[in-house]
Amino acid sequence: MYGEYICVFGASSDIEDWMQLVELVKWNFPGMDIPEHRKIVVRNIERKSAICVKCSNEIVGILIYSLNHSCISCMAVHPAHRKKGIAVMMIEKMLSVYPEDMDIWVSTFREGNSMGAAPRKLYKKMGFIEDELITGHGEYPCQKFVLRRQIK
Numbered sequence: 650m651y652g653e654y655i656c657v658f659g660a661s662s663d664i665e666d667w668m669q670l671v672e673l674v675k676w677n678f679p680g681m682d683i684p685e686h687r688k689i690v691v692r693n694i695e696r697k698s699a700i701c702v703k704c705s706n707e708i709v710g711i712l713i714y715s716l717n718h719s720c721i722s723c724m725a726v727h728p729a730h731r732k733k734g735i736a737v738m739m740i741e742k743m744l745s746v747y748p749e750d751m752d753i754w755v756s757t758f759r760e761g762n763s764m765g766a767a768p769r770k771l772y773k774k775m776g777f778i779e780d781e782l783i784t785g786h787g788e789y790p791c792q793k794f795v796l797r798r799q800i801k
Contacts, residue, residue, distance in 0.1 A: 654709070656738040659699035664690060666708040667701060674725045677764055679789045689713065689722075700742050702726075702735045712739040716747065721755040724768075736771050750800045756783055756791040769794075
């Protein structure tokens with residue numbers, strides 16, 4: 650918990666509020682299919698691979714990850730709550746679930762795309778390093794970032 654924010658695993662009772670945040674930020678996810686994303690949210694909540702941050706019972710941050718694929722699948726923070734440590738909170742909670750020696754990857758927009766400035770800065774701050782150029786979000790130009798982890 651950071652001040653007024655609490656970071657928890659998503660519950661089935663969070664789905665509607667979760668999807669409200671998705672609707673608010675969907676412009677930042679090219680090619681997102683909202684009905685399909687809802688199914689993904691439900692599945693990940695059931696398997697305990699969905700994290701959310703709440704402020705006064707409003708969901709202001711969401712993160713879906715895959716242990717099997719060792720990646721962050723989707724992460725977003727409410728525009729009014731950005732730059733308050735919410736993304737860091739969610740990533741730290743996710744990292745607590747992964748084995749300490751498992752590398753984790755995420756894709757985001759390529760350098761030069763204004764939508765990628767904030768996520769790229771965040772991932773670098775968290776220790777992720779730039780990796781290969783890929784396409785994602787329905788053939789959108791992206792770049793993979795990898796967090797190399799080793800047992801200390």
